[in-house]
Amino acid sequence: MRVCSTKGGVGKTTVAINLATSLQLRGYNVLIVDADSINPCVGLYMGLQDVNVGTFEVMRGKIDARRAIIPHPVTGLHILPGRTGSEDAKYTKAQVSQFFKTIVALGYDFIIIDTQPGIMFPDNLDAYDEGLIVTLPFEASCLSALKMSQLYSKKNLKTNVVANRIRGKRYELSLREIEELTENHVIASLPEDEKVDVSIAEHIPIYLYDKKVRFNKAITNLADVYTSRVALDREAPTHKDRGFFSWFRRDRG
Ligand SMILES: Nc1ncnc2c1ncn2[C@@H]1O[C@H](COP(=O)(O)OP(=O)(O)OP(=O)(O)O)[C@@H](O)[C@H]1O
Numbered sequence: 383m384r385v386c387s388t389k390g391g392v393g394k395t396t397v398a399i400n401l402a403t404s405l406q407l408r409g410y411n412v413l414i415v416d417a418d419s420i421n422p423c424v425g426l427y428m429g430l431q432d433v434n435v436g437t438f439e440v441m442r443g444k445i446d447a448r449r450a451i452i453p454h455p456v457t458g459l460h461i462l463p464g465r466t467g468s469e470d471a472k473y474t475k476a477q478v479s480q481f482f483k484t485i486v487a488l489g490y491d492f493i494i495i496d497t498q499p500g501i502m503f504p505d506n507l508d509a510y511d512e513g514l515i516v517t518l519p520f521e522a523s524c525l526s527a528l529k530m531s532q533l534y535s536k537k538n539l540k541t542n543v544v545a546n547r548i549r550g551k552r553y554e555l556s557l558r559e560i561e562e563l564t565e566n567h568v569i570a571s572l573p574e575d576e577k578v579d580v581s582i583a584e585h586i587p588i589y590l591y592d593k594k595v596r597f598n599k600a601i602t603n604l605a606d607v608y609t610s611r612v613a614l615d616r617e618a619p620t621h622k623d624r625g626f627f628s629w630f631r632r633d634r635g
């Protein structure tokens with residue numbers, strides 16, 4: 383899935399790493415890919431600061447994906463980091479397409495791609511099963527989420543919205559209003575929590591801190607949605623040999 387928004391700083395990376403951690407801790411094999419060429423933060427947030435190669439080096443064929451992927455010592459997650467200073471994020475369409483084929487072939491149960499703000503990056507939306515659009519509970523953020531969702535639906539990419547940093551203030555949009563404005567289902571509502579910043583400062587996903595924190599409960603609920611889809615797939619007798627990705631593809635549209 384592609385965690386995305388046209389707006390910066392709404393919590394894409396926070397959602398991506400904590401959802402990934404939650405899924406990994408249930409025993410799934412999860413790969414998180416940092417596809418942010420401007421400010422790659424997955425490694426930074428998870429304590430992998432000194433990275434020489436990453437997503438774009440793999441994309442441009444400079445290094446094999448398996449050599450660039452780093453097992454995260456604390457969570458067990460596999461991380462394909464972004465390299466800070468990887469300003470040369472140029473690649474051809476064929477390279478992007480080969481990149482997705484390569485990482486899907488590695489056999490992970492879930493692949494979560496953390497993207498930079500913006501619409502079309504990387505640009506082959508066919509590779510994704512779902513766009514998880516993160517928004518704040520405000521009009522401008524929701525309208526930009528709507529724009530993104532409309533564009534994705536033209537390309538047959540299914541989307542859901544994650545509402546982040548909910549404080550329950552009167553001036554915030556309600557979940558119903560967010561759904562109306564974004565024309566999407568709000569698949570998760572994540573509260574504002576100071577511990578998110580604390581966890582980032584300590585380079586560890588907040589999900590490892592304390593599952594009882596409301597933020598983590600909401601992440602657990604979000605992970606439940608995805609694990610139940612996989613469970614359904616595994617139980618379906620006629621599709622036993624299909625992977626997670628093909629199941630998701632059937633679910634489209
Ligand atoms: N629910 C939350 N409660 C409190 N702080 C949060 C929450 N979600 C995100 N933040 C904070 O917001 C900041 C931005 O988060 P994050 O880096 O995940 O956003 P992003 O959308 O990935 O940003 P970018 O567009 O630069 O990639 C971080 O400092 C993070 O700690």
Ligand SMILES: [Mg+2]
Binds near residue numbers: 395396418498
């Ligand atoms: Mg980010």
